[in-house]
Structures are given as C-alpha cells and as structure tokens.
Amino acid sequence: MIPDLSVDAGGLRLRGPVIAASGTFGYGTEVPLLERRALGAIVSKGIFLRPRAGNPPPRIVETPAGMLNAIGLQGPGVEALIRDYCPQWAAWDFPVLVNINGESADEYGELAARLDGVPGVAGFEINVSCPNVEQGGMYFGNDPRAAAEVTSAVRRRTRLPIWVKLTPMVTDIGVIARACESAGADALSAVNTFVGMSIDLHTSRPRLAFRTGGLSGPAIRPMAVHLAHQAARAVRIPVIGVGGIVTPDDALEFLVAGCAAVQIGTATFADPCAIAKVHDGIAWFLEARGLSSLAELPRYLPRD
Amino acid sequence: MLERSTQVASFPRRGGHYRVMGFDAPEIAERVRAGQFVNLLLRPGPLLRRPFSVYRVLPGGIVEIIYRPVGEGTGLLAAMQIGDSVSILGPLGRGFEFDAGWRSVALVSGGLGVAPMWLAARDAREAGLRVVWVHGARTEAELNLEWLGDEVVYATDDGSRGFHGSAVAAVPDGVGAVLACGPNRMLAAAAARWPDAQVAVETYMGCGTGVCLGCAVPLRAGGYDRACREGPVYRAADIDWDALPSQLHYAVGA
Numbered sequence: 001m002i003p004d005l006s007v008d009a010g011g012l013r014l015r016g017p018v019i020a021a022s023g024t025f026g027y028g029t030e031v032p033l034l035e036r037r038a039l040g041a042i043v044s045k046g047i048f049l050r051p052r053a054g055n056p057p058p059r060i061v062e063t064p065a066g067m068l069n070a071i072g073l074q075g076p077g078v079e080a081l082i083r084d085y086c087p088q089w090a091a092w093d094f095p096v097l098v099n100i101n102g103e104s105a106d107e108y109g110e111l112a113a114r115l116d117g118v119p120g121v122a123g124f125e126i127n128v129s130c131p132n133v134e135q136g137g138m139y140f141g142n143d144p145r146a147a148a149e150v151t152s153a154v155r156r157r158t159r160l161p162i163w164v165k166l167t168p169m170v171t172d173i174g175v176i177a178r179a180c181e182s183a184g185a186d187a188l189s190a191v192n193t194f195v196g197m198s199i200d201l202h203t204s205r206p207r208l209a210f211r212t213g214g215l216s217g218p219a220i221r222p223m224a225v226h227l228a229h230q231a232a233r234a235v236r237i238p239v240i241g242v243g244g245i246v247t248p249d250d251a252l253e254f255l256v257a258g259c260a261a262v263q264i265g266t267a268t269f270a271d272p273c274a275i276a277k278v279h280d281g282i283a284w285f286l287e288a289r290g291l292s293s294l295a296e297l298p299r300y301l302p303r304d
Numbered sequence: 305m306l307e308r309s310t311q312v313a314s315f316p317r318r319g320g321h322y323r324v325m326g327f328d329a330p331e332i333a334e335r336v337r338a339g340q341f342v343n344l345l346l347r348p349g350p351l352l353r354r355p356f357s358v359y360r361v362l363p364g365g366i367v368e369i370i371y372r373p374v375g376e377g378t379g380l381l382a383a384m385q386i387g388d389s390v391s392i393l394g395p396l397g398r399g400f401e402f403d404a405g406w407r408s409v410a411l412v413s414g415g416l417g418v419a420p421m422w423l424a425a426r427d428a429r430e431a432g433l434r435v436v437w438v439h440g441a442r443t444e445a446e447l448n449l450e451w452l453g454d455e456v457v458y459a460t461d462d463g464s465r466g467f468h469g470s471a472v473a474a475v476p477d478g479v480g481a482v483l484a485c486g487p488n489r490m491l492a493a494a495a496a497r498w499p500d501a502q503v504a505v506e507t508y509m510g511c512g513t514g515v516c517l518g519c520a521v522p523l524r525a526g527g528y529d530r531a532c533r534e535g536p537v538y539r540a541a542d543i544d545w546d547a548l549p550s551q552l553h554y555a556v557g558a
C-alpha cells in the first residue's frame with residue numbers, strides 16, 4: 001500500500017510534503033519535465049508590486065557543494081503576474097503560493113490585498129529574508145519587531161494562509177519565529193540562503209556583481225536542519241524545512257527534526273525531476289518501515 | 305527539451321588544446337539546431353550542470369561537444385571513458401536563424417566559439433547559402449582546424465597562421481550575413497561592425513531551463529533576459545556589451 005503522504009502546512013492541506021522553493025521554479029510554467037503528480041505545492045518566484053530588472057551579471061557562482069546567487073528579485077510586477085500566470089495556476093491540482101516582497105510593511109500588505117481573491121492564488125509566503133536587494137528583504141527578517149510588523153500588515157489584508165520565510169542570518173531564530181507566529185503567520189519556511197562572498201583572484205574583485213549573494217545547496221544543509229529544528233521547537237505552527245535538500249534522506253532529516261513539509265530549490269537546477277524523486281523516496285522509506293502515513297514518522301522535537 | 309541518461313560514445317582527441325566528445329543521444333541529435341546547447345550533469349561531479357554548444361551531430365544519433373579541460377567539470381569530462389554515463393538535457397535555447405536571401409554567410413568564431421559553427425555551416429548550406437568559415441585564435445596551436453563550408457579564413461593574434469589579427473577583422477567584405485561566437489569582447493567588436501549579426505553569447509548558467517535567472521543578458525533596451533531561453537543567440541546590437549561580463553573564470557574548488 002502506498003503510504004499517505006498528505007500534510008497540513010499552515011492552513012493548506014497538501015497531497016505531499018515536497019514543495020518547490022521560491023526562485024527555483026519560476027512561476028511553475030517553465031519546467032516541462034517535472035512530474036507534477038509529486039508536487040505538494042509551488043512557491044512562486046518572489047514578486048514586488050512593480051516590475052524589477054534585477055541585479056547586473058554575474059549573478060551566480062558555483063561553490064563547493066553549493067551556489068551563491070544574487071538575482072535581485074527580477075520580476076514582472078504584480079499586475080503581469082495576475083494577467084500571465086494566475087489563470088494558469090487556477091487550473092492546477094496543487095496550490096500555488098505567491099512569494100511577496102516589499103520595501104515597507106505597507107507594500108507587503110498592498111501586494112497581499114491585490115492578490116487576495118485572485119483565482120489561482122492559494123496563499124502567501126512573506127519574504128523577509130532575501131539577501132540580494134538594497135531595500136527591505138533580509139532587513140525585515142532579522143529584527144523581531146520588523147518581522148512581526150510585516151506579518152501583521154499582510155494578515156490585516158488577507159484571510160489566505162500566510163507563511164513567513166525566515167533568514168538564517170540571525171542570532172536566535174526562535175525569537176523571530178515566535179514574533180511571526182504571534183503576528184498571525186500560519187507557517188514558517190526555514191531557511192532562506194546564507195549570505196556569502198566569493199573572490200575572483202584574476203581580478204581581485206568579488207565574483208558577483210552585487211558583491212555578496214545567498215548561499216544554497218548541500219553546503220548549507222546541516223545548518224538549515226539545525227535552524228529549522230530550532231524554529232520548530234519555538235512555535236506551534238508548522239515549519240517547512242528548506243536548505244540543500246537533494247535526496248529523500250535529506251528531506252527526511254528535516255521532517256524528523258520537526259518540519260511538517262520541505263521545500264526543494266537548488267537541486268531542481270541539476271535535476272528537473274528532483275522533487276518527484278524525493279517524494280517517491282519518502283514514500284519508499286515509510287513503506288519499508290511499515291508506516292502507513294507520514295504522520296507516523298518518528299520525530300525528534302523536544303519542546304523549548 | 306529532453307533529459308536522458310546517456311553514454312559517452314566517442315572521444316576522438318585532437319591536438320593539445322581541444323577535446324571532442326560524443327554522446328549517444330539520438331532524440332537530441334534529431335532535434336538540435338545550430339546555436340542550441342546541451343546541459344550535462346556529471347556524477348560524481350560539481351553540483352550544477354555544465355552547458356555546451358552542440359558541435360557536430362554524427363550519423364547514428366551521436367551528439368558531439370568540443371571543450372577545453374580548464375575547470376572541475378571539463379576536467380572530469382576529459383577523464384571519462386567510452387560507456388561512462390552522464391545525464392544530458394537538451395536541446396536548450398534558441399539557435400541561429402537562416403535566410404536564403406542572404407546568398408552567403410560568414411561564420412565567425414574565436415577559440416571555443418567554433419562550437420556552434422559546424423551545425424551552422426550544415427544549416428546554412430541546407431538553406432542554399434555560400435559559407436565563409438572564419439576562425440581565429442591567439443596562436444596557430446590554438447586553432448581548431450576542422451571546418452565546413454565553401455571558403456576558410458584563419459586568423460591568429462600573433463600572426464603565426466593566416467590573417468594577423470582578430471577573426472572579426474579577417475572577415476571579407478560582401479558577405480550577406482554574419483553569425484559569430486567567441487569571447488564576449490570579440491562579439492562586442494562584431495556588434496560594432498555588423499549590428500545585425502547574430503551572436504551566441506557566453507554567460508554563467510545555473511539551470512539552463514529558464515527558472516533561476518542566473519544567466520542574465522543585459523539588453524540595450526533596458527533590463528535583462530535569459531541566455532538559456534531567449535538566447536544564447538541575439539541580434540548583436542540588442543545587447544548592452546558594456547554590462548555583459550567579458551571574461552568568465554569558472555572555479556569551484558574542493
């Protein structure tokens with residue numbers, strides 16, 4: 001019997017625990033190879049109210065077991081999103097959450113209000129953790145008051161599920177997690193990329209035009225597992241683990257460490273079918289242990 | 305776009321500088337157009353795929369690439385044997401377009417920029433065009449001496465063979481159109497001489513499928529688009545050459 005992999009993830013019932021991470025999957029329309037049956041949900045590329053050009057190249061550099069990116073939230077703006085992508089999402093059999101961004105708490109709220117009720121939009125992931133923009137982004141995510149203010153601003157404008165994507169660049173992620181929970185978040189995504197830098201010795205300059213970038217990939221996984229676990233210990237709402245997952249075992253580490261679901265990002269770049277492989281691998285893992293559902297997976301989650 | 309696990313089918317090594325390697329990929333061989341690329345995943349190997357222009361297509365469904373072993377990915381490729389497995393994703397990107405009205409076309413390449421030109425010559429001849437093959441390198445030793453077409457012109461920076469100077473400067477007057485590939489600095493020079501040339505640019509690349517936005521190409525009209533989807537072939541005058549990195553240094557390290 002195929003184990004039941006459905007999960008509750010902050011106001012949404014997902015058919016599987018594996019979600020496409022924001023910024024690694026476009027708007028869900030770009031990767032024709034992916035086996036969509038395995039998708040629990042998609043989180044869209046981060047969007048602002050207005051179109052954004054993004055950062056100059058070079059925008060990416062590969063590092064040992066990882067990559068640095070400084071894309072800079074290139075995007076068409078919310079009106080083009082509603083016109084070009086939401087109608088496609090409305091026809092899909094899994095939810096799409098919109099990763100929302102702003103330079104002020106009001107802008108986040110305005111975005112949520114504009115998208116609330118648009119067919120195809122199942123919820124929001126508030127991005128208070130992008131390291132690659134000059135205004136907003138990570139600067140909201142490393143201050144508990146600012147993170148709560150942004151969460152509240154969105155909460156006031158929508159009844160759809162709200163996830164908050166946390167930055168790892170903090171001293172105590174539990175403090176930020178609790179602030180977002182108190183402000184009305186339905187779930188937390190933990191974690192976004194770590195800030196990093198790489199130097200080109202030919203030019204004695206940073207390899208990225210933006211100077212710094214966000215580190216993702218297997219290089220960050222043990223740190224991400226720890227931070228997702230710390231966040232899960234601190235709150236009662238679901239935590240969605242993200243950071244360097246490539247294999248089913250990687251995903252199971254986050255799930256055992258207290259996460260309700262996981263997101264896969266960078267692995268999709270190398271293998272467009274990574275999400276399906278992780279989904280199937282989790283099912284086989286449960287089956288091999290005689291478990292009939294993901295809910296029966298033994299967890300390691302002592303409460304703070 | 306297809307993703308297949310495939311085997312190394314051939315590696316006729318050439319000279320000291322370039323390596324050519326063939327992969328058994330009949331579906332890609334059948335579909336690929338000049339200027340399109342494949343993205344190879346090596347395991348064990350670096351995290352990300354490595355993009356390569358398709359060089360030649362051989363009977364029997366073999367897709368060839370040409371490369372220099374300079375980094376971690378190409379070093380691993382050079383060590384592979386016939387029968388070894390890789391994952392191949394392609395054909396990717398938008399290739400060159402051909403118009404029989406040109407009557408003749410110059411295929412201008414610098415160094416490894418020769419990669420898309422074999423298929424370009426094939427497609428140009430299919431379109432009834434006279435093909436002038438212009439290939440340049442720093443020295444004679446760095447030239448790739450395989451060519452296809454009706455006339456060949458070599459150029460070397462040091463004058464050790466053929467025209468003394470750049471491949472762009474070596475192109476004879478009077479050709480109907482220009483297709484170019486090579487270092488971005490060379491392509492900027494091509495853009496200055498032929499604004500309507502089609503050029504295949506090189507960028508760092510993350511996914512190759514359009515989702516990561518890593519391969520940004522700055523446009524004269526403002527903004528960026530993706531070398532892997534809208535490119536890698538562009539009208540030369542459409543690119544903001546000052547904002548496109550001219551020299552790529554790949555390095556991953558342990």
